[in-house]
Amino acid sequence: xxxxxxxxxxxxxxxxxxxxxxxxxxxxxxxxxxxxxxxxxxxxxxxxxxxxxxxxxxxxxxxxxxxxxxxxxxxxxxxxxxxxxxxxxxxxxxxxxxxxxxxxxxxxxxxxxx
Amino acid sequence: xxxxxxxxxxxxxxxxxxxxxxxxxxxxxxxxxxxxxxxxxxxxxxxxxxxxxxxxxxxxxxxxxxxxxxxxxxxxxxxxxxxxxxxxxxxxxxxxxxxxxxxxxxxxx
Numbered sequence: 001x002x003x004x005x006x007x008x009x010x011x012x013x014x015x016x017x018x019x020x021x022x023x024x025x026x027x028x029x030x031x032x033x034x035x036x037x038x039x040x041x042x043x044x045x046x047x048x049x050x051x052x053x054x055x056x057x058x059x060x061x062x063x064x065x066x067x068x069x070x071x072x073x074x075x076x077x078x079x080x081x082x083x084x085x086x087x088x089x090x091x092x093x094x095x096x097x098x099x100x101x102x103x104x105x106x107x108x109x110x111x112x113x114x
Numbered sequence: 115x116x117x118x119x120x121x122x123x124x125x126x127x128x129x130x131x132x133x134x135x136x137x138x139x140x141x142x143x144x145x146x147x148x149x150x151x152x153x154x155x156x157x158x159x160x161x162x163x164x165x166x167x168x169x170x171x172x173x174x175x176x177x178x179x180x181x182x183x184x185x186x187x188x189x190x191x192x193x194x195x196x197x198x199x200x201x202x203x204x205x206x207x208x209x210x211x212x213x214x215x216x217x218x219x220x221x222x223x
Contacts, residue, residue, distance in 0.1 A: 047212035
């Protein structure tokens with residue numbers, strides 16, 4: 001069964017850090033680019049970051065550049081998002097998605113609040 | 115940066131009627147455009163990619179058209195399960211970034 005499962009969300013204070021994980025199964029993880037997309041409560045979808053299949057190429061939305069780091073461990077079929085210096089406006093459901101958008105995880109909620 | 119504009123923001127349609135959703139980009143994206151459906155509490159679901167190709171398992175009542183900067187998603191005869199929010203998305207070949215429109219909510223009239 002092809003699926004992505006995110007974890008690591010929770011409530012965190014502004015300025016703190018959090019790491020999200022996304023475990024892939026049912027497909028050859030190392031052959032695909034992988035994305036993080038977020039959705040603030042009641043808002044639309046916002047692309048956050050992408051890492052290409054080998055992890056060498058990474059790109060970020062301006063809103064998270066310098067604070068978030070995307071990475072992957074192909075030996076563990078796992079995608080990560082390290083989020084530092086979190087802000088209230090980073091509060092959102094964070095989804096991982098496979099290249100071409102055919103596969104998405106169920107999302108994990110990150111709440112940044114004092 | 116490519117800007118995406120979807121219209122209308124909300125579309126009120128009766129079951130069985132046709133729905134036409136529009137997506138405009140600020141510069142040409144060729145056919146690198148997808149449409150997603152999202153229901154409350156669920157992840158987005160890919161409907162259309164490459165502007166007009168239905169994803170696996172998507173009913174034939176969903177169709178996409180357009181290229182360049184003007185795109186349309188048509189739902190030929192709305193079913194109860196089609197009431198949702200629809201997003202268009204452009205994807206660059208390289209760098210492989212994504213941009214989403216702000217969404218169109220299709221609601222029951």
